Amino acid sequence: xxxxxxxxxxxxxxxxxxxxxxxxxxxxxxxxxxxxxxxxxxxxxxxxxxxxxxxxxxxxxxxxxxxxxxxxxxxxxxxxxxxxxxxxxxxxxxxxxxxxxxxxxxxxxxxxxxxxxxxxxxxxxxxxxxxxxxxxxxxxxxxxxxxxxxxxxxxxxxxxxxxxxxxxxxxxxxxxxxxxxxxxxxxxxxxxxxxxxxxxxxxxxxxxxxxxxxxxxxxxxxxxxxxxxxxxxxxxxxxxxxxxxxxxxxxxxxxxxxxxxxxxxxxxx
Numbered sequence: 001x002x003x004x005x006x007x008x009x010x011x012x013x014x015x016x017x018x019x020x021x022x023x024x025x026x027x028x029x030x031x032x033x034x035x036x037x038x039x040x041x042x043x044x045x046x047x048x049x050x051x052x053x054x055x056x057x058x059x060x061x062x063x064x065x066x067x068x069x070x071x072x073x074x075x076x077x078x079x080x081x082x083x084x085x086x087x088x089x090x091x092x093x094x095x096x097x098x099x100x101x102x103x104x105x106x107x108x109x110x111x112x113x114x115x116x117x118x119x120x121x122x123x124x125x126x127x128x129x130x131x132x133x134x135x136x137x138x139x140x141x142x143x144x145x146x147x148x149x150x151x152x153x154x155x156x157x158x159x160x161x162x163x164x165x166x167x168x169x170x171x172x173x174x175x176x177x178x179x180x181x182x183x184x185x186x187x188x189x190x191x192x193x194x195x196x197x198x199x200x201x202x203x204x205x206x207x208x209x210x211x212x213x214x215x216x217x218x219x220x221x222x223x224x225x226x227x228x229x230x231x232x233x234x235x236x237x238x239x240x241x242x243x244x245x246x247x248x249x250x251x252x253x254x255x256x257x258x259x260x261x262x263x264x265x266x267x268x269x
Contacts (some may be wrong), residue, residue, distance in 0.1 A: 018051070018133070021128045023087045025050025032240075033133065037266045038082060041216045043178045043202040046140030046166040049086035055269045056084045062262040068254070070108035077101045080119065083118045090132055096122040106127060117152020136170040144184075158187040168260075175205045186223050189236040196222040202231075210237045225255025233262075241268040 021027040027050040034186020036047045039057045049055045058081035066073045080098040087093060098119025105113045123145045133139025142164040148155045160182040171177045184196040197220070204214030216231040246263040 002216040018089050021051040023052050023085065026050075027086075029087075030210040033267075035241060035243060035266070035268055037243060037245075038084075039264055039266065040235065040247050040262065041178075041200075041202045041214050041231060042218050042229075042249075043180050043200040044126075044164060044166045045178065045218060046126075046128055046138045046168055047132055048090060048126055048140070049084045049268070051086045051089050054084045055084040055086075055266065056269070057084070057263040057264070057266040059262050062260065064257045064260040064261075066251070066257040073103065073257075075101065075103040077119075077147070081122075084126075090128040092126045094126065096124060098150075102155075113180075115153045117154050118150055120150040120155050121147045123147065124193040131168070137167070138169075139165070139167045141165060145223075146196065151196045156187050156189065160187055160193070161185045171203065175203060178202045188223070190236060194223055196220055207234075211235070215246075216223075226253050227256045229256050244268070250262075 005017050015032050018027055018031055021031075030244045032050050033047065033108075034152070037055070037057050058079055059077060060079070061081065062077040064073075064075040072162045077098055078100045080096070080101075082094055082096045084092050084094040087231045091141050100116065101119055102114070102116040124142060126140060126142045128138065130215050142162075144162040144164070146160040146162075148157045148159060162182050164180055164182040166178065166180040168176065168178040176262045179201045180199070182198045184198065185193045186196045198218070199220075200216060200218040202214055202216035206212045208249060212235045214231075214233060216233065218227075218229045220227045229249050229251055231247060231249040233245060235243055244264070245266070247261070248259075249260040249262075251258050
């Protein structure tokens, strides 16, 4: 299975009973699941980090370009990361942080505008509801709370939240698939919050013993323009606990950014 894909669940070693392990009594190396990450695709994995283990998933760099109504926008993010903590065998806590970002806007007429600063912080809880240690199907539930920690004009100053149902499944022939549906409570700027509904589906497979690839479609609606993208990328395993990745996201709708390219790394401790 492509390690970055929220696809079918790899088997655990001998399906051992790991219920005794917690964050303060870590799962031993011999019983760890195959490394499975929430990146590089947008579809989140229903699988959790083994109890007592920490997993860092990070963009090394990310660049987004867009052109809309005569305004050209370029945005960069450096080292945004998702830090995942396995509390039990089926539950993890995470924190998603963007330490630095920069955006440049160039209108058709007028001066260029620049801004940079810290991004908002998201606190995440993920509960696996089945298939965490093997089988053709796995599913879970995630809850996000966005905290308005951003600076430099990158935050709306409001808390926002989301509930996500991710699933992963085997497709046969070496292919794995994943999908998720989510409802996000997003601030509209007019004093209230509005529900935004999003869906994704992804497929992928191993190309070699270390190299994997994926393709993905995403869609979100409910807060203005419809946003749809096609995403694709590669993952490369440097070892049991380290994975590199890279890819490109292409906008399919007018409301989506034209293109985003990224490269990242994931490391389990």
